[in-house]
Amino acid sequence: MLKLIGACLILTACANFGFTWAGIYEKRPRQIKGLEGALQLLETEILYGATPLPDAMEEVALRCDSEIAGLFRETARELRKMDGSTGGEAWQRALDEFFPVTALNKQDVHILRRLGSSLGISDREDQAKHLKLTKSQLAAAASQAEMNAKKSATVYRYLGVLSGLLLVLVLY
């Protein structure tokens, strides 16, 4: 009887593992699309509202997807600290803190890091151009991520359940 409960626990744990991993793969395209939308908001704020960077970041954090609002909130906080660091450095720090809790991978973070080096050091039109470049790169990454997700998500789910079954049989 106890053996049966243990076997069920192992099976559930492995299946959960597989499902969670598949979930991460599916979250990534959604988060990349959310990032695109947030960058569009930032571009609008900077180009048409001429809002200073900390306020613009906070505005975007309030209006974008909750999953990635944290990044902009962190950047706004770092900028308001006024400890002499540039906009790019504040962005890097916020990115380093925020990136582990997202489903984004190194490629996406690299795209975002490149944006950081051009934040706040040029005029509005130039900022808008850099933001457009980042958005198009993110769009390409998003379509690739969607393809990846469709391929891998079901595979990881199956793999999770099957390896649970395997462990149960081996340890029986």
Add this chain to the structure above:
Amino acid sequence: MDTELIFQLAGISIVITVIYTVLKQAGRDEFAFSTLLLGIVVVLAMVIPKIADLFETVRSVFRIY
């Protein structure tokens, strides 16, 4: 007389075959192959002690060598 071993081996082979097919279909051929090897090693590890027992029993029954 350990009849459960047969069912265990059958179950493991079926699961390994399904994993192999799923991985191959998903394109990860090397991973599928290494899972297959892992399964073979596990099955061998379960079967070899029984074969050793068999030889021991035969030896003690017939007392030939």
